[in-house]
Amino acid sequence: MRISSREFLYLLVIKGGMNDKGSGATIFGVAKALGVSTASAYEEINHLIKKGFVERRDGGIFITDEGIREMNSLIRAHRVVETLLVRAGIDPDKACELARMFDYALPEEVVDKLYEYLGRPSKCPHGRDIPSPSS
Numbered sequence: 001m002r003i004s005s006r007e008f009l010y011l012l013v014i015k016g017g018m019n020d021k022g023s024g025a026t027i028f029g030v031a032k033a034l035g036v037s038t039a040s041a042y043e044e045i046n047h048l049i050k051k052g053f054v055e056r057r058d059g060g061i062f063i064t065d066e067g068i069r070e071m072n073s074l075i076r077a078h079r080v081v082e083t084l085l086v087r088a089g090i091d092p093d094k095a096c097e098l099a100r101m102f103d104y105a106l107p108e109e110v111v112d113k114l115y116e117y118l119g120r121p122s123k124c125p126h127g128r129d130i131p132s133p134s135s
Helices: 007-022 028-036 037-053 065-087 094-097 108-117
Strands: 055-056 060-063
Touching: 007 028, 007 037, 007 060, 007 065, 028 094, 037 055, 037 108, 060 065, 065 108
Parallel strands: none
Antiparallel strands: 055 060
16 A cells, blocks of 8 residues: 555654654644645545554544554655666755655565665665564
8 A cells, every 4th residue: 555645744744743752743833734624624534544554542633553653654665766767867955845746656576676676775865764564
């Protein structure tokens, strides 16, 4: 499964902005962080719950292990594509921008093949870790 760029942004805010600090996210907090209405945030969070990427517990919204796996999968795709583009001669910042246009649409099999083709890089051009396929 591959998450959309919108789903990724929500998961990133829920996990990085709130769960990593030890608290559950709130619909209001997510809406404020993303600059969307609370109704839009409510709708998207319910969508993410149905997909099993987040759950409501302890009075807040928390990312699930499945949600973390999906986030890492998209991060991996982005960083592998970014690495390929830089090796093809594109500026790292431009490569990052271009990779965002389609990284979420690539099947994992393609990302895996590109990763192997590139010699299994451990870091992207910006020095960030490339998650392993099982992360």
